[in-house]
Amino acid sequence: MEIPELNNVYGLIDCSGRMKEFAATLQRFREAEVWLKVSNFDGAESIHMEISDASFQAYGDHHSQFLFNGAIAGDEEMVCEFTRELHSLLRLAGFSVWFEIYDRNRVPLATLGTYFGNRHQ
Numbered sequence: 171m172e173i174p175e176l177n178n179v180y181g182l183i184d185c186s187g188r189m190k191e192f193a194a195t196l197q198r199f200r201e202a203e204v205w206l207k208v209s210n211f212d213g214a215e216s217i218h219m220e221i222s223d224a225s226f227q228a229y230g231d232h233h234s235q236f237l238f239n240g241a242i243a244g245d246e247e248m249v250c251e252f253t254r255e256l257h258s259l260l261r262l263a264g265f266s267v268w269f270e271i272y273d274r275n276r277v278p279l280a281t282l283g284t285y286f287g288n289r290h291q
Contacts, residue, residue: 171243173225174274179253181238181269182287183228183260189215192228195263199256224252235287238267246273250280257282 185192193206196219203220217228219240226240242249253271260267261283268283 171223173223173243174241177239177241178249178272178274179226179240179242179269180272181240181267182285183236183238183268184234184266184286185236186234188265189217191263192260192265193217195260195265196226199259238269246279253280253282 183192189206193204196202196204196217199219200221205218207216207218208214209216214230216230217226217236219226219228223243224240226238228236228238230236242252244252250271253269257267257269266283266286268281268285268287270281271279273279
């Protein structure tokens with residue numbers, strides 16, 4: 171199956187200065203390829219994760235919170251199952267994480283975790 175052009179999962183993760191640990195945790199998920207990048211301009215950190223059926227990007231929101239959005243190939247059930255597995259892995263590693271999952275028509279399918287971000291940034 172082909173990865174969709176638009177994200178179908180939107181999330182937030184609190185790394186609390188643990189970006190290298192976050193990247194290492196992602197590498198254990200379905201043999202993901204993970205890149206941690208640091209901006210030469212302002213030192214901002216970002217992570218890119220690639221798997222055969224998904225692509226995710228984490229980039230700084232502020233301080234320790236990062237937006238963690240991605241696109242997952244498959245039907246609604248496959249997308250939800252993939253996201254539940256990823257959510258569980260990150261929670262077990264001690265990260266606060268929240269996801270919203272959408273169908274191809276942008277209709278919400280599920281929410282995992284409790285939103286902890288500040289909506290007024």
